[in-house]
Amino acid sequence: MRKVQITETILRDANQSLMATRLPFDDFAPILAKMDEAGYYSAECWGGATFDSCLRYLNEDPWERLRKIRAAMPNTRLQMLLRGQNLLGYKHYHDDVVEKFVELSIKNGIDVIRIFDALNDFRNIKTALEATKKYGTQRTVASGCISYTQSPVHTVEKYVAMCKELKAMGFDTICLKDMAGTMSPAEAESLIKGIKDAVGDMPLVLHTHCTTGMAYMTVTKAVESGIDVIDCATSCFSNGTSQPATETLYYALSQAGIETGLNEKVINEVNDFFKPIKQKYIDSGTLNPKSMATDAQALVYKVPGGMLSNMIANLTDMHAMDKFEAALAEIPAVRKDLGYPPLVTPLSQMVCNQAVTNVLLGERYKQISKEVKNYFRGEYGIAPAPVSKELEEKILGEGGKPIDCRIEDQKRTGEELAAAKAALGDLAESEEDLMSYICFPPQAEAFLKARKEQRERVTTYSITEA
Numbered sequence: 001m002r003k004v005q006i007t008e009t010i011l012r013d014a015n016q017s018l019m020a021t022r023l024p025f026d027d028f029a030p031i032l033a034k035m036d037e038a039g040y041y042s043a044e045c046w047g048g049a050t051f052d053s054c055l056r057y058l059n060e061d062p063w064e065r066l067r068k069i070r071a072a073m074p075n076t077r078l079q080m081l082l083r084g085q086n087l088l089g090y091k092h093y094h095d096d097v098v099e100k101f102v103e104l105s106i107k108n109g110i111d112v113i114r115i116f117d118a119l120n121d122f123r124n125i126k127t128a129l130e131a132t133k134k135y136g137t138q139r140t141v142a143s144g145c146i147s148y149t150q151s152p153v154h155t156v157e158k159y160v161a162m163c164k165e166l167k168a169m170g171f172d173t174i175c176l177k178d179m180a181g182t183m184s185p186a187e188a189e190s191l192i193k194g195i196k197d198a199v200g201d202m203p204l205v206l207h208t209h210c211t212t213g214m215a216y217m218t219v220t221k222a223v224e225s226g227i228d229v230i231d232c233a234t235s236c237f238s239n240g241t242s243q244p245a246t247e248t249l250y251y252a253l254s255q256a257g258i259e260t261g262l263n264e265k266v267i268n269e270v271n272d273f274f275k276p277i278k279q280k281y282i283d284s285g286t287l288n289p290k291s292m293a294t295d296a297q298a299l300v301y302k303v304p305g306g307m308l309s310n311m312i313a314n315l316t317d318m319h320a321m322d323k324f325e326a327a328l329a330e331i332p333a334v335r336k337d338l339g340y341p342p343l344v345t346p347l348s349q350m351v352c353n354q355a356v357t358n359v360l361l362g363e364r365y366k367q368i369s370k371e372v373k374n375y376f377r378g379e380y381g382i383a384p385a386p387v388s389k390e391l392e393e394k395i396l397g398e399g400g401k402p403i404d405c406r407i408e409d410q411k412r413t414g415e416e417l418a419a420a421k422a423a424l425g426d427l428a429e430s431e432e433d434l435m436s437y438i439c440f441p442p443q444a445e446a447f448l449k450a451r452k453e454q455r456e457r458v459t460t461y462s463i464t465e466a
């Protein structure tokens with residue numbers, strides 16, 4: 001019997017896409033043991049935004065959150081999303097930091113590490129892959145991930161060549177990451193058939209979003225074309241900018257005679273559990289109804305779900321929502337100037353922020369962000385297509401050239417870890433604390449300070465009591 005397995009994304013991408021990752025651990029803790037019986041291929045539960053949100057908004061130690069999920073779900077593969085050499089943030093870290101981060105992720109409970117680079121510059125995912133192989137256990141899966149996008153330079157042949165490269169590098173599976181939900185059924189068919197012809201023995205995963213309304217058709221075509229795993233979200237947290245619904249796919253696949261391995265009763269119970277939680281965040285305004293709608297405009301703007309909801313949040317904060325349409329319309333122009341980078345973090349933010357700046361200042365590139373300047377210096381890797389010469393000259397000066405090696409090749413090993421130790425002093429109680437600080441310095445420092453103060457209060461209290 002043909003088998004297509006499902007990854008459940010409620011603990012990461014679904015809540016990231018719909019409600020900016022503001023789901024605290026305590027909200028979903030009671031359902032984890034039940035989720036462990038569902039029969040998912042994996043449960044995606046960790047990644048850049050989760051980590052950041054834990055420290056910044058939820059006052060949670062992201063590592064502790066992971067350990068608690070691990071303890072409650074011993075039978076399910078836990079999955080994370082790793083931005084290659086960027087780890088969880090926007091800058092490139094040195095190889096020793098990347099290696100340590102991967103080691104600790106596996107040690108704290110991660111099984112599937114989905115590794116991607118925003119530009120599909122695979123020099124940037126090599127270190128994370130090697131570390132996964134070095135520290136991985138029998139259940140560890142290194143998944144090589146391609147940031148899917150459409151542009152004049154992104155052809156089926158180019159994607160097939162990327163898959164061959166991922167296979168040669170030693171990845172266990174390949175994931176197509178369609179973060180904007182712009183992959184059409186026809187594109188899925190030619191792409192997946194092409195990939196299966198070339199590297200058919202490797203399990204192929206499709207990650208998409210319902211943003212544009214195409215996901216169910218695309219997933220159906222992907223299944224017909226030979227996909228092995230699809231990412232879905234429990235139905236009350238599905239659709240809109242999130243993934244297609246787990247239960248819906250379960251029924252559709254079952255009726256087509258395809259085995260998913262899912263337990264029907266359990267996946268329905270999981271959804272029943274999350275229904276009131278969703279309502280709570282709609283009532284509080286954390287879940288913006290706008291992100292639950294279908295927006296076919298993304299087919300023009302190629303804007304991923306998380307980016308769209310962040311842009312709405314930022315413009316609302318600046319009382320500039322009247323510039324929403326204009327900022328959306330500016331995105332394709334900025335993207336062309338940058339050589340058609342896929343719109344995935346951190347490039348989605350770079351392109352989005354620059355487009356917003358261009359619109360708010362009423363002039364293109366009057367102000368250029370540090371990130372865009374670094375991009376032109378080659379610090380993020382090689383752009384998929386030639387960048388705007390005019391903008392390059394404006395940033396690098398006449399005759400200026402971007403670097404031709406990985407940016408981290410110019411750094412000294414040990415530098416970042418030593419700096420973190422020096423900055424934190426006794427605030428850091430573990431290597432995990434140091435990693436939190438390296439990834440998100442101000443947020444981690446504030447969190448660790450609060451943790452220390454809280455412990456001191458507890459200690460003082462118990463001494464007084466005694």
Ligand code: CO
Nearest residue numbers: 013179207209
């Ligand atoms: Co996604």
